[in-house]
Amino acid sequence: MSARKTAAIIGAGPAGLIAAERLAQAGVAVTVYDRMPSPARKLLMAGRGGLNLTHSEPLDTFLDRYADADQRLLDTIRLFPPHRLVAWAQALGQATFVGTSGRVFPKAMKASPLLRSWLARLAGLGVAFRLGHHWRGWTGDGALAFSTAAEDVSARHDAVLLALGGGSWPRLGSDGGWTDLLRERGVNVSPLQPSNCAVTVAWSHHMARHEGEPLKRVALSLSDKTKRGEVILTKTGLEGGAVYALAPELRRALAEGAATVYLDLRPDATAGELAERLREPRGKQSMANFLRKSIRVTPAAITLLNEATKGKLPQDAQALAALTKAVPLTVTGFAGIERAISTAGGVPLSELDERFMVKTMPGVFAAGEMLDWDAPTGGYLLQACFATGFAAGAGMAGYLTQVTAGQEQPNPAV
Ligand SMILES: Cc1cc2nc3c(=O)[nH]c(=O)nc-3n(C[C@H](O)[C@H](O)[C@H](O)COP(=O)(O)OP(=O)(O)OC[C@H]3O[C@@H](n4cnc5c(N)ncnc54)[C@H](O)[C@@H]3O)c2cc1C
Known part of the structure; x- marks a missing residue:
């Protein structure tokens, strides 16, 4: 990439962080924003149950677990399948094992060592973090609007990834507040509903x-x-x-x-x-x-x-x-969405182009649990978050290359 482009990732969960990694590796200057004071709180919570990263069953059986899934979700997982996620975790120093049920876990049976090593890798790639930044939408002149404990701030980037999670366990950061912000911009968001829930x-x-x-x-x-x-x-x-x-x-x-x-x-x-x-x-x-x-x-x-x-x-x-x-x-x-493991509903994949860019909002991408797909527990949730985050990161890198080459108009609203 000739002129260094900048990307904002809003949401420091697994989907946002894997996209940040992919983009930084492509030479993009990445800033990750999150409303919480530290990243990936839900991933850490998932680690309390051992961190079921993915599943070892044959890929076709694995893909059958995504009920009524959009074919594009399945194709995206095929491009970043379970064995690739396992290899990625291992490259971060996290050996994995297959449990008796076929589920795959890190040997550490928690998320913190993996996250520590991942954040160190991202720091090495120059990824910047702006924590305690609550995204509120866009300012009147099209910049990203955030509020921090002290003030309102705005930021401009060449592209933005929304990786804001679903609506379960809101105290960990993902509260689904983004649904109204996108609906106001004409995105057809399906209501968030509790899934994997009592x-x-x-x-x-x-x-x-x-x-x-x-x-x-x-x-x-x-x-x-x-x-x-x-x-x-x-x-x-x-x-x-x-x-x-x-x-x-x-x-x-x-x-x-x-x-x-x-x-x-x-x-x-x-x-x-x-x-x-x-x-x-x-x-x-x-x-x-x-x-x-x-x-x-x-x-x-x-x-x-x-x-x-x-x-x-x-x-x-x-x-x-x-x-x-x-x-x-x-x-x-x-039982309430507050204690559900995940939520169904969100941004339908039909609202996104093949690069995971919102069709009606050039330069704005989306990934992770905030997309409208559903899966049971067993590692299927994290696998889909990683796969869509990775695909969106690659899609953004491609988009930014085209903007640099003058083949794509930068979006004034980003
Ligand atoms: C108790 C529990 C156990 C789980 N165990 C497993 C498991 O073992 N295996 C598995 O596959 N899945 C598991 N999951 C599900 C899995 O953790 C989630 O599907 C996954 O974390 C979603 O990733 P994400 O990156 O899309 O969103 P998230 O991880 O939710 O990250 C989204 C981020 O966006 C930030 N954010 C949201 N709104 C804003 C805003 N307006 N401004 C700024 N930042 C914002 C949030 O603070 C958050 O950090 C579990 C979930 C729970 C609750």
């Missing part, structure tokens, strides 16, 4: 004593979809991998009212096998002890069986086996 179930106080207890290796069904995994009991409902994996179906069902899901407490046994064990004589054992030993269910699962039958467990072995295989639970809604 659901509420109307149940009695009896369940509260099992708050936080996992039901492992269960299966949860809604209509014709069944997801295996873990379900965790909360005071007001359920969370965990199997619940998150049903989010798209739950969202559709809840749009029409409450949804009944069926929990299979013993998916590896048939109803016939369970009934046979339940026909064995109970002797003097309490019902709870008998169930625990004969069909190997936990006390929390037994409370759940009682809850579903209002304390009147069927006495007949076959009926009890059938109940164990399909405990009906009425889901009344999603």
Whole structure:
């Protein structure tokens, strides 16, 4: 690039930082802005769960996890696939391993060493950080408008990437405030909705004593979809991998009212096998002890069986086996967006050109969770954030080269 162009990255999460790295490597002078006093707070929070970076399954299976995804998202992940993300983490000194579920984690099982080493690499590439800068949109004359604790400031760059995240866990920085700013500029933003999120179930106080207890290796069904995994009991409902994996179906069902899901407490046994064990004589054992030993269910699962039958467990072995295989639970809604792991909704990929530039806003790009795609937990979220951030960084570098060559008009509004 002959004249050194400048780029603003707004949002110091994984999508913004990988774009910053890509741009700085292309010789662009990059400034990263974030409203928080330190970068990548959500990535650090994800690290508390071990930092599930991506998944080791075959790429086609991996891509199937993105429900109803725009083909462009899938093509973008193909260009920055899981093995490339793993190689990138390893180059930062973070060895990875594949867990029993096929999920990929850094050996450190947290994000802080990876982030430290990444920030050092970015500093080496000359990337500047302006933290505590809350982006508020554009000034009347088209500069980027920020507010800091002390004052309002403005900045001009040759291109800008919005990598502002979704709307979950707003205290970590991403509060979805950008949706109105883009709508005001005519961008067709889909409403942000909680995803990978707890659901509420109307149940009695009896369940509260099992708050936080996992039901492992269960299966949860809604209509014709069944997801295996873990379900965790909360005071007001359920969370965990199997619940998150049903989010798209739950969202559709809840749009029409409450949804009944069926929990299979013993998916590896048939109803016939369970009934046979339940026909064995109970002797003097309490019902709870008998169930625990004969069909190997936990006390929390037994409370759940009682809850579903209002304390009147069927006495007949076959009926009890059938109940164990399909405990009906009425889901009344999603718990708040504040504690969702991610959000669905955002900027549809159809609003972006092939470089990830907003079609109606030359020089303004978007990437990461703020784009309208949805995926379950399992490493799919970070993978898509990294892949779209990388693609947007490459797209911006290409755009800036064209501006330099006079083949693209710089946008006066940037
Ligand atoms: C508890 C938890 C655990 C998770 N675990 C995993 C996991 O193990 N694996 C996985 O794949 N995913 C996980 N995720 C999801 C993953 O962390 C996110 O999908 C990912 O961080 C999104 O990246 P992003 O760069 O798009 O946005 P973010 O990481 O949200 O970063 C956006 C940045 O933009 C800044 N910002 C927002 N608005 C403004 C503004 N107006 N002005 C200035 N700055 C602004 C924010 O401060 C933030 O730093 C988890 C999420 C949570 C909440």
